[in-house]
Amino acid sequence: MPEGHTLHRLAGQLNDSFAGRRVRVSSPQGRFAASAAVLDDTTMITTTAHGKQLFCGFTDDRVLHVHLGLIGSFDVGPPAPVRGEVRVRLATEAAVADLRGPQLCAIRTPAEVAAVVATLGPDPLRADADPELAWARLHRSGRPVAALLMDQSVLSGVGNVYRAEVLFRNRIDPHRPGNELTRRSWRAIWGDLVELMPIGVRDGRIDTVRPEHTPEAMGRPPRVDDHGGEVYVYRRAGEACLVCGSRIRTEVLAGRNLFWCGRCQRRG
DNA sequence: CGAGCATGGTGAC
DNA sequence: TCACCCTGCTCGA
Numbered sequence: 001m002p003e004g005h006t007l008h009r010l011a012g013q014l015n016d017s018f019a020g021r022r023v024r025v026s027s028p029q030g031r032f033a034a035s036a037a038v039l040d041d042t043t044m045i046t047t048t049a050h051g052k053q054l055f056c057g058f059t060d061d062r063v064l065h066v067h068l069g070l071i072g073s074f075d076v077g078p079p080a081p082v083r084g085e086v087r088v089r090l091a092t093e094a095a096v097a098d099l100r101g102p103q104l105c106a107i108r109t110p111a112e113v114a115a116v117v118a119t120l121g122p123d124p125l126r127a128d129a130d131p132e133l134a135w136a137r138l139h140r141s142g143r144p145v146a147a148l149l150m151d152q153s154v155l156s157g158v159g160n161v162y163r164a165e166v167l168f169r170n171r172i173d174p175h176r177p178g179n180e181l182t183r184r185s186w187r188a189i190w191g192d193l194v195e196l197m198p199i200g201v202r203d204g205r206i207d208t209v210r211p212e213h214t215p216e217a218m219g220r221p222p223r224v225d226d227h228g229g230e231v232y233v234y235r236r237a238g239e240a241c242l243v244c245g246s247r248i249r250t251e252v253l254a255g256r257n258l259f260w261c262g263r264c265q266r267r268g
Numbered sequence: 269c270g271a272g273c274a275t276g277g278t279g280a281c
Numbered sequence: 282t283c284a285c286c287c288t289g290c291t292c293g294a
Contacts, residue, residue, distance in 0.1 A: 003275050012276085052276075070276040071288050101288035103277060159275045207285060216281075227275065234275085255282085256276085 002068040004157020005200030007049035008125045012201070013076040014047040014056060017095035023058075027112075028086040035107050036088060039064060044090075051123045051156025055113055056090075063113050064088075069103025121155040124193035125201065131190040137185065138178040145176035145181055147254035149189075151166045158193065161227065163198075164259045165208040166192050168232045174253065174260050176268040183266060205229040213242045233259040 045057040054074075056064040056265070068074065071225045076097040080120040082089065088099040099105065108116070121137070122129035134155040139149050148154050149163040167174050172181070200206050205228035210260035214230060215222040223230050232242055241261040250259050 006275075068276080069287065070274060071286095072276090073288080087287090101286095103287065150276090161275050257274095 002052060002070075002072060003159035003162055003200070003206070004049070004051050004123060004125055005197050005206065006204075006266055007052055007157075008053050008197075009201045009204055010054060010074050010076070011047045011049040014044070014074075014090070014097060015213065017097065018044040019046050020044070021092050024089075024091040025253045026089050026091070028082045028089055032087050032105055035100070038107060039063065050117050050126065051120050051152055052159070053116060053120070053156075053239055061110055063108045063110065064262075065104065065106050065108045065113065065116070066099060066102050066142075067104035069101070071103040072100060074102075093213065111232070119153055121151070121153055123156045124190065125157055125197050131186075134190070135183070135186050139181060139183070141178035142163075143178055144175045144253060145172060145178055146258055146260075148178045150254050150256065155190075155193075157197065160256045160258075161206045161229075161231065162193065162208075164234045165206070165231055166196070167208075168261060168265060169208060171265050171267045173256055173268060174264050180268050182268060203229075206234075208232060208233065209242070213240075218242065233261060 021044060021135045022041055023044050024041060027033040027036040039058055039062060043059045045059065047054065047056040052067060056068040058064065066074065074097060076095065081094050085100055086098045087102055087105055090097040121134050122131055137154050141148055146167060148162055149158050166189055169192055170185060172185055196208055207229040209230040211217060211234060218266050225235060233248050236248045237259055239248050241248055241264060244261065244263045246261060246263040248259055250257055
């Protein structure tokens, strides 16, 4: 589930259901019980996201800091019985939010939150983002651009799906070192993320395929994949590229499965 | 039933 | 670079 769009969407959902309200906070699973008791029956002020970090601000300067990691989920919905391993449950009379499998879940002070945010690169989903900060680091690095895009201290919120898709859409070779990337390419990448990621927030899935390459336009079956969206290369290894027809390639880069088209993606 | 996998990140070597 | 953490789901025995 979780790249930056998931967290920003979640911030919106949590605000809709809990901001300005007294919230019951519990830990059905027990692993967060002591901290849950501290927050219980206090008021959520507002929840924000920065990259993949989620910050739920409560009264008395207490911030619930959540990072979903690879397998975490935070499901907001109407009241329902607890199911599975629920680390934290937020609840009102009208809504429940269940946090499962987070990589990180802790109460922070505002100063601690600021320190975390200070380590993060600009987030394409935030209005205060300055892409020059990312460029400054990126164009001085010899690491492959596909690794740099995943580095949350370079820019934040991009994960394995967006990195593969944004590089494909801009025809950039994932292996190109950051210091060989043109400024023009970087501006194209950033602009594309600013365009694509809000769509992900709105729809709760990652769609990157342009109108001329959609299943309807190409007479191909819609993608059937648990990640949901229509994409060009992510998890399409061995399939025909939607643009040129050559086989989508895959390899492990920066510890994650990278997907790309060796014919379409030659730019630097 | 166990193994393997997943849109992430850390800490040890 | 690797092991490992968190959870749930799918697949094959």
